[in-house]
Structure formats: C-alpha cells, structure tokens
Amino acid sequence: MRLLIFNILLLFSTQSWSQTDLGIGLVSIDFDDQTVLEFYSDTLDTKPEKVIEFFDDRTINSWNIKNLEKQQEWLKPEVLWLDYFAFTFRCLTKTDNWFELIINNENGETYWLKKTEKTKFNNWEDYLKDMFGVARLSSFSQKIRTEPDENSKEIEYQGTDCFVVESMKGDWIKITTPDYCDENFTDSKTPIKSGWIKWRQGNKMIIEYFTTS
Template identity: 75%
Template sequence: MRLLLINILLLISIQMRSQTDLGIGLVSIHFDDKTVLEFYSDTLSKESDRIIEFFDDKNINSWNIKGLDKQKEWLKPEVFWLDYYAFTFRCLTNSDNWFEIIVNNETEKSYWLKNTHSTEFKNWEEYLKDMFSVERHPSFPQQIRTEPTDNSQKLKYQGTDCFVVKSMNGDWIEITTPEYCDENFTDSKTAIKSGWIKWRKGNELMINYFTTS
C-alpha cells in the first residue's frame, strides 16, 4: 500500500510538470551521506547560489537533505524520491564539465551543476528504457500502432497499461509487455510484443513513467 501511495504521488507530480521544457535528457544524482551539491547561476560564477547536503536521517530511517523544508521552496526536480536513491533533474545543456539543469519544474528555474562522479546524464531514450514501466497518459488518448506513424495499423489491446520501452524514434517509443506486468495485471488480455506510442507532444509528456513497482 505504501508503494502504491508513493507511486500515485509521483504520478501526480509528473503530470503537474509535464509542460516544463523536456530538455535533452536527465541528470541523476548518485548520493550518499557525504554528497554536497552546489548550484551556480552560470559557469563563470565563483560562488554557488544554492547548496544542498545529504545525510542519513536516523529519525526516518532514510536519506534526507539538510534543511529540507527550506530547500523545497526552490527545489522541485523531475524525481525526488530519496528512499529509492532517485533524485533527478531535466537537463538543458550537457558539456564536459557542466550541466544546465531545471531545478524547479513548476517555475522552470535552472542552475548549472558541475559534472562529477555523483552525476549521471542519460538522454530520454536511455532514461525511459531504465524505467520499471510506462503507461499512456489519460490526457492524451492514443492507439498502440505497429509502426511509429499516425497512419500505421492499430494494435488491439485490452487491459491496464504496463509496458517497458524497447527503443525510441523521434516522438515515438517502441513498447512491449514484460512478464512481471502481465502477472501483476490480471485484467490484461493482450500482451504487446512490439508496438509504438508517442511519448511526447512538444514539451508535454504523453506518457507516465514509474521508476519502480
């Protein structure tokens, strides 16, 4: 039940941020209790504008950020799920030494973050292929198609959406039904071996994605 509630909150958060610039990909933070992130207004700044520090919070038996209540006033990233080491930002620019990231998906405020051993960049295809599952966004009804085109044949599908991403072609992603999805959703009457749906429309996500079950 707890995982279900967390996924619902994560889903609502993703839906609220769907019109924020998708950028070129995402930057995930691999943190521990010694990780300190410094956010700069530009790459020539000598001093950072914001700093966050992670720690192992024994009171909640999980990871946390120092002064989190205050930090949340400006910090609203793509994924904020410290229990599962999920702390991810949309990325606007990727250079050898710096990332320009969106730190607030509601205001689209961006900062520059140094490229270090704690940061990992993935384009949207790589990132979505790592997700536990994806589903079609209810606000963007669409058919599953045999090819990544609007006029290709529709695939018949009945049941709850639960797919993983195989590949990407522009605005389209190729999906399939993994065994664990077929087992978890007993009302699913159709397994998709290979089908195509749109994952974006401009800067709007046409899918929901889930980092874990």
C-alpha cells in the first residue's frame, strides 16, 4: 500500500523548473469547454500573440485544448493536468487588469493575460497550503528544524517525506504530517507534529509539491 500511494504521489508531483523565476505567486485558470485564452506580448497590444481554445473532447471524455501537441511547443506552464482541472502559471506581475505570466517554465518566456472571472491569483503561501502534500528535493539536502532558522534544533525524521504546509515565513514553511500520510506510509516512523523546512533557496524552489493524491 505504501509503495502504491508513493507512486501515485510521484505521478502528480510538479516538475522541477530550476531556471524559472518563482514570481510573486501563481494564477490558476478555471476553464471549461468554452474557455478561450488570449496571451499578449504587451498590455497595449490589440492583437494577441498566442491563443488557446478549450473544447469538450468526447474521445477522452474530458476538456482538451485544440491543437494541444502544437501548442505545447511553447506552452509549458507550472501545471497542466486537464483531467484534474489543473492549469496554473507562475505570475511575475499583476495589475488591476492584467497578469504577466511565465508561459514557458523552461526558458522563462512571458506573456500578459487579462484578468477575468476565470483567473485566480494565489501567493505561494496560500497555494502551497492548498496542496495535497510537499516533500524535500532529494537533490537538495536539508534538515527539518524546530524553528525557521538554520541554527535551530534538528528534528529527527525517518521515512518518506509526506507533509502539508501550515504557514510560511520568508524562505521557510511550517510543516506537519497529515493523518493520510501517517496511516499509509508505513516507513514514516517519526511523523512531524510541527517543523520547518526551506521551500526556496534564493529564487530556486527546493521542494516538490503534489496537487492531488
């Protein structure tokens, strides 16, 4: 059971975008089969640079994007899992009417998208608190601390990382082990009641997060 759930978590974890600016937060798109998104190079432009159209794809019984294979040549957002209604971009700038979004997390390319009832902004703290779970990157070794300070006491932990975020303080996030992780990860022998890890180092994310189980 533990291995099965761990594999499911890996399936829905975020990719690591080491070269991309974290921005000020994220913008999620509440799309349906009528949604059309127009991306502009500048807020003063009258013609969009890129256009995405959604439709009801009966072949897969889900919403889909027209010409998705071609669109994905330039469209590489933070999250794109249409089956789970997850379509999210990192946001560099927001004004009263516009968002400047990173539309390609590989090269940092940005476009502007108008604010509508289908666009929802979250800062990183609120976004991470809403995730199913977070884990430390295996490529970036860090300890779990009692306080958001490198010099604070280390909390001994054994097992697979499976935490939820309670709050954020600068580069640090306060974590705990939720019941569903404690029950299903049989090698998590030392669940965390309250601890702190870093979620970023400079402008690089050093955790991975899971949007769903």
